[in-house]
Amino acid sequence: MHIVEITTPAQAREFLEFPVRLYRKDPNYIRPLNQDVEAVFDPGKNKLFQKGECTRWLLLDEQNRTIGRVAAFYNRETAFPPETDVPASSKIDAFRGAGAMGFFECLDDLAAATMLFDTCREWLAQRGLTMMDGPVNFGDRDRWWGLVTENFGSPIYGANYNPPYYEKLFRNYGFETFYRQISYYRTVNEQLRPAVLARAERIVKDTRYHFRHMRKRKWARYAEDLRTIYNKAWVKHSGVKPMTSETARKMMRSMLDILDERIIWFGYYDGEPVAFYINLPEINEIIRHLNGKLGWWQKIRFKYYQWRGTVETMFGVVFGVVPEHQRKGVEAALVYATAQLVQKPGAVPYKQTVMNWIGDFNPKMMAVAELVGGRPWRTHETLRYLFDRTREFQRHPVID
Known part of the structure; x- marks a missing residue:
């Protein structure tokens, strides 16, 4: 050798x-x-x-x-x-x-x-x-x-x-x-536990809070809201630097071709962004048909599979709440607000959600994932x- x-x-x-x-x-x-x-x-x-x-x-x-x-x-x-x-x-x-x-x-x-x-x-x-x-x-x-x-x-x-x-x-x-890196799984139609549902409904009924899904035509605005929340929620973590507006816009722009605005949600308090729940279609369910290539023909096939509703899994990319609104039920309210749309019969093609991995060094976020119905699904290390x-x-x- x-x-x-x-x-x-x-x-x-x-x-x-x-x-x-x-x-x-x-x-x-x-x-x-x-x-x-x-x-x-x-x-x-x-x-x-x-x-x-x-x-x-x-x-x-x-x-x-x-x-x-x-x-x-x-x-x-x-x-x-x-x-x-x-x-x-x-x-x-x-x-x-x-x-x-x-x-x-x-x-x-x-x-x-x-x-x-x-x-x-x-x-x-x-x-x-x-x-x-x-x-x-x-x-x-x-x-x-x-x-x-x-x-x-x-x-x-x-x-x-x-x-x-x-x-x-x-x-x-x-x-x-x-x-250890734990990814979590839940079905789209799964209901929140009664105690969690009560907390979510209490937050949703508070007129100071407002939850809405992204509007693709206003993507730049949502990129800035994402940056604001990210910088408050993550910068305290080791090795994490503040996100710039340029980086946020670049990241959002890169997702425009595949994102589904119905499954990207933001929470606001008195008009200020305080939380986000970013899901994307799990495009590996399409990529498995493309043999590693993404030329013009593969892009046509990709769009065809999207149109057919081939993707049945939502991929929870990231979930974030600014520190002053954590542990108040905002996390559950975001999932609840998302569920009000995606659980409508025929509204979306998705049947399950896989949440991106959470490190076992972050027990607070692991608890949040389980609180909203997530079950350990896959482990990386x-x-x-x-x-x-x-x-x-x-x-x-x-x-x-």
């Missing part, structure tokens, strides 16, 4: 094609869009190249056949924060020295997996990193993040997928659980490997 760093277009293409062969007999596998994977490794499209470094490799056997692939990367801002930016006991310190690896695919072969992990570790260590997290993304946590360890069914859009034996490969090398094997391992700090 030997490792080859990817430097040519042909090797980059093989990086995309190897998983297709690896999973050819797996009915649950859904090939990601080529453009989504390629964008991660394109310095012109991935802004993290301005803050870090990334490379990737293929693992070949004696006949030069691909038997594995992997990428390694790091973000200077999180791995090497200035000492003045990290107060004592700061959660940011949990990421000091942390590099990462991801896009791991491999045969069920411990020696092959070890060579891939060794290559990542050595590359990161040469750059001053002291640990590696994986399998994760060289980008935001909403894509390609974590190892599936429970429920190996078809992945939702942008999620990692892997066979059960991958956990053995990671554990054998010495990776440990840094945090973000694993960590310490280069100094005598160092004490610590889990991700719990968010207060």
Whole structure:
């Protein structure tokens, strides 16, 4: 076996094609869009190249056949924060020295997996990193993040997928659980528990609160409302920076072709945005028919499947409430308001909701997901490997 760093277009293409062969007999596998994977490794499209470094490799056997692939990367801002930016006991310190690896695919072969992990570790260590997290993304946590360890069914859009034996490969090398990522499930027609429903109705009847779904033609306005809520609700979390208006508009604009305004909801208090519940159609139910491509013909097919109502799953991307309105029933009121529309017979094609993963370091949000009827559905895990094997391992700090 030997490792080859990817430097040519042909090797980059093989990086995309190897998983297709690896999973050819797996009915649950859904090939990601080529453009989504390629964008991660394109310095012109991935802004993290301005803050870090990334490379990737293929693992070949004696006949030069691909038997594995992997990428390694790091973000200077999180791995090497200035000492003045990290107060004592700061959660940011949990990421000091942390590099990462991801896009791991491999045969069920411990020696092959070890060579891939060794290559990542050595590359990161040469750059001053002291640990590696994986399998994760060289980008935001909403894509390609974590190892599936429970429920190996078809992945939702942008999620990692892997066979059960991958956990053995990671554990054998010495990776440990840094945090667990729980995705939740509920049927669209499921009713809220009586106590929760009472809280939701009380909030909805309060004339200072108002809940409405997005209007696509006013998308820029809703992008700004999203930014306002996000910056109040998330900036206190470790490693999270305020969202700019430009970023919010870019994110909203990128969703316009696929979003369904009926399942994106906002809550307001005295006219000020205080909460959002962002759902999108689970487009992997369409992407599974496109074989990784999204050219003009695939776009026509995509629109056709949308028109037919092929997508039966809503994907809960993110749920946010500003701190001063948390634990008052606003979370339940948002779900209640959404249900008033989506539960009308024939109003929407969706039958179930899958809520995006919540880390077990965030027990408050896990409680909210269960409060509104969510049941644990799938588990991913973000694993960590310490280069100094005598160092004490610590889990991700719990968010207060």
